[in-house]
Amino acid sequence: MRRVLVVEDEDSIRELIALNLHMAGYQVLEASTAERALALLAAGERCDAAVLDVMLPGMNGFSLCEAIRRDDSAIGIIILSAKSMEQDKIRGLSIGADDYMTKPFSVSELLARIEALCRRVNRGTMGAVSDDSRIVSGQFVLDQKSRVLYKAGTPIDLTQVEFQIMELFFQNPGTAMVREKILEGVWGENYFGDVKIVDVNIRRLRMKIEDEPSSPKHILTVWGYGYRWNG
Numbered sequence: 001m002r003r004v005l006v007v008e009d010e011d012s013i014r015e016l017i018a019l020n021l022h023m024a025g026y027q028v029l030e031a032s033t034a035e036r037a038l039a040l041l042a043a044g045e046r047c048d049a050a051v052l053d054v055m056l057p058g059m060n061g062f063s064l065c066e067a068i069r070r071d072d073s074a075i076g077i078i079i080l081s082a083k084s085m086e087q088d089k090i091r092g093l094s095i096g097a098d099d100y101m102t103k104p105f106s107v108s109e110l111l112a113r114i115e116a117l118c119r120r121v122n123r124g125t126m127g128a129v130s131d132d133s134r135i136v137s138g139q140f141v142l143d144q145k146s147r148v149l150y151k152a153g154t155p156i157d158l159t160q161v162e163f164q165i166m167e168l169f170f171q172n173p174g175t176a177m178v179r180e181k182i183l184e185g186v187w188g189e190n191y192f193g194d195v196k197i198v199d200v201n202i203r204r205l206r207m208k209i210e211d212e213p214s215s216p217k218h219i220l221t222v223w224g225y226g227y228r229w230n231g
């Protein structure tokens with residue numbers, strides 16, 4: 001059964017999310033503080049996805065996101081914030097969140113996004129890829145079975161979203177990919193978010209795989225269009 005961690009200090013909101021997840025067939029772990037959430041995870045409770053409120057007493061949702069990401073690159077993370085400021089959104093995504101929603105939010109949309117994140121995580125663990133699962137591009141090797149990207153033999157730690165973007169690139173080498181196409185390919189056709197989420201993830205990927213992120217040699221910008229992979 002898929003398991004989701006919900007961290008929110010407002011009882012009514014946390015219970016609403018948990019109730020809807022239960023009804024949709026998920027197992028739910030609830031925590032009203034970041035500290036409690038970390039204790040649950042430290043006790044070995046593995047989750048497929050996590051919904052993290054930003055404004056929490058004590059450690060906030062951003063720090064919690066970073067702490068979770070340090071130990072688990074596969075878990076899907078959605079940041080839930082009362083602030084609709086672009087700054088917050090960029091911050092959330094740049095520290096390892098996969099998605100971002102602002103309050104007030106639609107529970108059905110939140111469920112749809114959790115579902116999408118869990119599908120992604122599951123795809124990684126089910127190993128439904130054939131033995132011929134390694135794609136080589138220059139000094140890079142993308143192992144679709146273990147979901148690991150290697151650069152010159154060294155594994156690079158990627159989130160599920162980052163890995164999926166790399167998959168798209170490796171399957172379309174040298175091809176200019178329009179940002180909307182990347183959004184659709186990774187987040188799904190019914191995703192309502194905007195294409196900025198693509199740019200944020202590309203920026204993060206460049207930090208991880210480029211020798212000089214400010215003058216990228218592998219993930220190239222195609223001005224006014226999108227990105228192109230050069231292995």
Ligand code: CA
Nearest residue numbers: 009053055056
């Ligand atoms: Ca709160």
